[in-house]
Amino acid sequence: MHKLFLLDGMALVYRAHFALIRNPILTSKGINTSAVFGFTNTLLDLIDNQGASHIGVAFDTKEPTPRHEIFPEYKAQRDAMPEELAAAIPYVKQLCRALGIPVLEVPGYEADDIIGTLAHRADEAGNIHTYMVTPDKDFAQLVTETTTMWKPGRQGGNHELLDVAAINQQWEIESPKQVIDILGLWGDASDNIPGVPGIGEKTAKKLIKQFGSMENILDSTDQLKGKQKENLENFREQALLSKKLVTIMLDAPVDVHWNDLALGNRDDAKVKSLLTELEFNAIGKRLYGADFTAGRGHQTNESSTDDTDSEPTEAPQLKTIDDVPHQYHLVDSVQALDSLTKKLSIANRYCFDLETTSLDPRSCDILGIAFSVKAHEGYYVHTGPGSPLKLVMVLEKLKLVFQTKLEKIGHNLKFDLSVLAMHGCEVSGPFYDTMLVHSLVYPDRRHNMDFVSEAMLGYTPVKLEQLAEQCKEPEKDLFASEEEPKPKKKKGKKKELNMSLIPVEALAEYAAEDADVTLQIAEKLRPWLEKIEQEAIYQNIEAPLIPVLTAMENEGIALDIVALKAIGDSLGKRITGLTEDITEAAGKAFNLNSPKQLGEILFGEMQLVEKPKKTKTGQFKTDEQTLAALAPKHPIVADILEYREASKLKSTYVDALPNHVSQRTNRVHTHFHQLLASTGRLASSDPNLQNIPVRSEAGREIRKAFVPRDAKHTLLAADYSQVELRVMAALSGDESMIQAIKNDLDIHSATAAKVFDVEIDQVSSEQRRSAKMVNFGIIYGISAFGLSQRLGIARTEASEIIETYFKQYPGIKDYMESTVEFAVDHGYIETITGRKCYIRNIDSRNGMLRKGAERAAINAPVQGSAADMIKLAMIQVSELLDKEQAKSKMLLQVHDELLFDLDLSEKDRLVPQIIHTMEHALPLPFDIPCKVDIGTGNNWLQAH
Structure with a gap:
């Protein structure tokens, strides 16, 4: 047929x-x-x-x-x-x-x-x-x-x-x-x-x-x-x-x-010509083999090579600095600097980019500053070794344009703002950060400048490696050891570039090109940001947050090294004791850090379960989820989990945190990421201060090492109370949950009362625990199986609890179903503010992938709205502190919590205002109130 x-x-x-x-x-x-x-x-x-x-x-x-x-x-x-x-x-x-x-x-x-x-x-x-x-x-x-x-x-x-x-x-x-x-x-x-x-x-x-x-x-x-x-x-x-x-x-x-309608013969000459014009490398190779090339196709990230076809067509190549006419100027005199300053002051926006000796904004020196106000035109103000221009004088003159209301464009502006702030030069907004805007427009792509330039401009900027060919002293290694100065760009190298060896003229061209390219990227991105309706998210949340995070990162937090060492000693003793207990229970010594050896002991020799699960490679599963399910029945498993936590805390925090103390400030400075998560939730790294466990006693001990600046300060922790449940009530419009929140009831006890059909004052601690697990589990699309695992009950019982929950809160079930339907139809969901969070695999034929995507779709509006709320709170609290000319400083953001170095003399005046600002940062639908709990103390644990 x-x-x-x-x-x-x-x-x-x-x-x-x-x-x-x-x-x-x-x-x-x-x-x-x-x-x-x-x-x-x-x-x-x-x-x-x-x-x-x-x-x-x-x-x-x-x-x-x-x-x-x-x-x-x-x-x-x-x-x-x-x-x-x-x-x-x-x-x-x-x-x-x-x-x-x-x-x-x-x-x-x-x-x-x-x-x-x-x-x-x-x-x-x-x-x-x-x-x-x-x-x-x-x-x-x-x-x-x-x-x-x-x-x-x-x-x-x-x-x-x-x-x-x-x-x-x-x-x-x-x-x-x-x-x-x-x-x-x-x-x-x-x-x-x-x-x-x-x-x-x-x-x-x-x-x-x-x-x-x-x-x-x-x-x-x-x-x-x-x-x-x-x-x-x-x-x-x-x-x-x-x-x-x-x-x-x-x-x-x-x-x-x-x-x-019979399938005809293809015209290879026309097909190749079209594939070349469209830059479809992958399709060309599929039809004509590996030798086919159509230029740099961004969907496959392939490099261009010569087309070897008998009837070659001209493949479009990515352009470089040698292909595009440009005017890049070295600014190395007061007269040239004054001329540039005047040009910048009459522009409606400009792009700037620093060249520095290091990636650490609190210790690096500024080699120069590049500017661009017009495509294919750039200026490099040379302030490094050998320049007649002194940095202090340059920054004094540039303050005139840095502090105007002109739009400042840059790629990863937070770095540049941090460096300038450490050199006493504040920069005023508005800001247009092409890295952040690109993250909103193309969340699944890479966001480094070279990639963005190639994808949006068809242009490959000069690589640092290329500058090695112009090295002033070629006999020296341009890529110096870790002790040598580091460049701001091209992260990921094991060896960093010694910028002092690059001729000023080459560095000027390289730096001016960065500013020029970034300016062009900004103009390409503007219509796309409008097209995806995310302008308000950027202008109202992400852009004003840049200087707030800059100030927090530069402020850092004090670390009590002596207290940390005491915590480390205690953890070390606990690790030794646990190792002995586990070895005794196993009947032999083995490597506790080896999943293979651990699996053989627990499931091979000790046979803790009849049919243990295995990985794809045939090893016994010993991941945390597997062991957590066994821990209540087997003391050795509980000890192993405690050993793992203690070991991780010691290596990740106790041993590592002292290495993060800045020699210049004697404080720890984390790095915040605004758009690493699709929900907009802030992330922290180098060091990550957001993942310090708070549910375990050992994890909470780590917080004791974070202390106020001095005796005149105390740490203030301001924490949103059950914010995700309040957001869920706002998104779902469920009347019962809204009423419980407005009546200021304990929401977990109120839920337990409804689910277990008892009076709220008769709710047992076990019932409240179950209700709490359901309340938070529902936000993450928990299944009956998942709930049964967490509560240690039968799946049928867990299913009944969830079913009863939905009968008592029907609006939440409707919300979950309608949210998944919306995600299937549109490929994304929206937060209360209108932030779009894209959901992968929402219509996948793979059931496991699809279910995971559905859970993500249910959770994303909740988590994203909570993230937007605390971002807005940070912006508004920062404005409050500026308005009050406060000595107190905002230090950290950890999920739903803000941590402050609170000047004791300002406590009575500022704390009520901080609470009010946070509670009204993002008004929720149905007039659902937000609540902020506060605490103060001589260390973070006391404050929290």
């Missing part, structure tokens, strides 16, 4: 374009080729892997259709096709023809009607099985014993074949023809087909299941009641019209014969 594949061109192109909307494929010229790339891959899969003997791609045309004649409003409300998508369609058609595949178009008829007509002809001809390649649900009506829907998978997933049985099951009908009746009743907002008011998908299916057809329903309204009966009678003609509009034609005037 022949295989005929008919592709719904428009639907597939749209799908491919929007599937990659948050991480589009761009050529070196910045052209969006997502639609062509996705469509071509689908096409090649059909040719290579599906055994297509005949194939055709159908497209709509601009002319009005017969549907417009009977209903002029048909598709009238549709938005105009995005320009990038419209530009892609000609390429799709050219590629089809070059691959020997006919493009099917009939003026005045839609792709649906072309496919419907050809599928119907194939059914009648016999010996042909037709596959309709489309994601469009309307095609379900065409499915027969010899016509099947071939629905492409999402995000690289497998395709789905929908035959008669699958359609009947999916639509709850007896024949695919009844899909027309369901669609007619239901209507289609995207095509402006009205249907019948009040009848959605579920109701339509129920009615067709009961009556068989739309006509039977309309003739039997006497069997119906209420509004449904009224609407079906009042909108009878509209229902019949809608049915006609959704019916795909089987007799469109398609002048195509069977032989026309």
Whole structure:
């Protein structure tokens, strides 16, 4: 039997374009080729892997259709096709023809009607099985014993074949023809087909299941009641019209014969030319082998090589500084500096970038500052060794422009602001940080400047390695040891660059190029930030947070080394004792840090469980989750878990923290990351002060080592109380939870009272613990299995608790379901502020991946909104401290907590204002109040 594949061109192109909307494929010229790339891959899969003997791609045309004649409003409300998508369609058609595949178009008829007509002809001809390649649900009506829907998978997933049985099951009908009746009743907002008011998908299916057809329903309204009966009678003609509009034609005037659809010979010269123009390296190599190249294709990150084809085409290469005319100036005189300052002061925005001797903003020296106000133009103010310009004088003059209200552009501005602040030069906003904006626009991509430049500008900046060729003293190693000065850029090298060996002229060109490229990237990013509707997130949250984090990082926190050593000694003794206990219980000595040896002891020799789980490599599983489930029953397992925690605390914090004390400030300075997480939650590194455990006694002990600045200060911890539950109540609108919060009830006791049907004052500690686990577990989409594991109860009991919970808080269940549906439809969710958090694998065919994505979708709006709240609080508290000219300083942000060095003389005046500011930083829907708990003390543990 022949295989005929008919592709719904428009639907597939749209799908491919929007599937990659948050991480589009761009050529070196910045052209969006997502639609062509996705469509071509689908096409090649059909040719290579599906055994297509005949194939055709159908497209709509601009002319009005017969549907417009009977209903002029048909598709009238549709938005105009995005320009990038419209530009892609000609390429799709050219590629089809070059691959020997006919493009099917009939003026005045839609792709649906072309496919419907050809599928119907194939059914009648016999010996042909037709596959309709489309994601469009309307095609379900065409499915027969010899016509099947071939629905492409999402995000690289497998395709789905929908035959008669699958359609009947999916639509709850007896024949695919009844899909027309369901669609007619239901209507289609995207095509402006009205249907019948009040009848959605579920109701339509129920009615067709009961009556068989739309006509039977309309003739039997006497069997119906209420509004449904009224609407079906009042909108009878509209229902019949809608049915006609959704019916795909089987007799469109398609002048195509069977032989026309036979897979033809491809025109290799045209195919290669198109692939080169589109920079599709991966597809080219798939068709023509490893030697094919189309320039630097960003979707595959491949480097360009010479095309060895017999009919080579000119491959677009990434441009470099040698290919682009530019004017980069070395500023090394007072006159030139004054001229530059004047130029900057009259600009509406400028980009700047520091060159430094180190990556540590609190110890580095400034070698120079680069500026750009215009593409392909840049200036480098030389302040390093040998310069007649002294840094103090340069910064004094530049303060005039650094402290104006001009927009300052940079890539990773926090570093530059930190360095300047340590040199006594404050920089005023507004700020446009291309690294942060790129993180919002393309969250799944890399954000270093070289990659962004190549992806958005088609331009490769000069690499530091290239400067080695211009080294002043080539006999010396340009890449010096760790003791030598380090550069600001190109992180990740084991050896760092000794900048002092680079000729000033070369360094000036290198630095000015950075500023120039960053300025150009900013202009490319602006429309994209607006397009994805994240301007407000950047302008109101991320941009004003930059100087706040800069100040916090530079402030640092004091560390009591003596107290830390005492904690380390105690941990060391505990580790030794645990090692002895574990060895005695095991009956032999072994390496406790070896998962393999540990597994053999616990499950091989001691046989703690009958059927132990194993890893893919055949080893026994000894991860924390596996051991935690066994710990209550086996003391040796509990000891192993305690040993692991103690060892990790000692190595990660006790032994490592002293190495992070700055020699210049004698304080510990963490590094905050604004957009490392898709939810916007802040992260901390070098050292990570956010992951110090607080649930275990040993973890809490570490906090004792963090202390106030001096005797005139105390540490103030201001912690949002149960903020994620308050946000969940706000997002879900659940009346019971909202009322409990407004009545200032203990939310876990209130939940326990409802779930276990007791008075709130009769709730036991065990019931409250269970309720607390459910409250927080629901936020993370916990399952009955997960809850049973955490509480140590049977899965049936856990399932009953969750079921009862949802009966008491129905709004939360509705929220969870609607959030997952929204994520499936859009690929992202939104926080209260409108931040978009993209959800991968939400429609994956892999059940485990999909369930994980669904849990992420449920949690992301909660965690993201809480993250936005504390970011806004940090901005507003910082403004408060500035306004009050306070001596007190904000030091750390750890999840829902802010930590301050509080000047004792300001305590009574500032603390109430800090609490008020934090509680009103982000007003929640339904007037749900936020609550902040505070504590003070001579160390972080006391304060918390």
